[in-house]
Amino acid sequence: MQDSPRSADPGSAPVEYFPPDRPWEEHEGHLHLVGMRCSACGTCAFPARELCSLCGATEGLTRQRLAPRGRLYTFSEVHAGPKEFPSPYVIGFVDLEDGVRVVARLQGSAASLSPDQWVEVTTGTVRVRVNGTQVVSYQFRGALA
Secondary structure, three states: OOOOOEOOOOOOOOEEEOOOOOOEEEEOOEEEEEEEEEOOOOOEEOOOOOOOOOOOOOOOEEEEEOOOEEEEEEEEEEOOOOOOOOOOEEEEEEEEOOOOEEEEEEOOOHHHOOOOOEEEEEEEEEEEOOOOOEEEEEEEEEOOO
């Protein structure tokens, strides 16, 4: 289901979510990405898929709340990104505690990050459209060990 853009308060910029179905949720005070689990082989994946990438099953794929934190596997600072993306920004691979590897934007500068660092999922503005609409998506930020 796609929500229409909304504003936090009158006069503020509209907000758009990416992806529009917002594959994250809050549970017990933590934000979690929501992926899928294959009942045939037990594989978890993000984002959710219509086909298990390990065994090829198309049935028995259920919604799965993923771990809220993981370790930063690797990252890169982008200096020349697409239009409307403020540069530099950092993207990286995160190995969640439940074994799922996710690629995402990372908050902070590359100088403040290190491989194997604990990070946790959060949301934040990833870009601002020319019309002022803030595009919000999942990201990762440094976490306490």
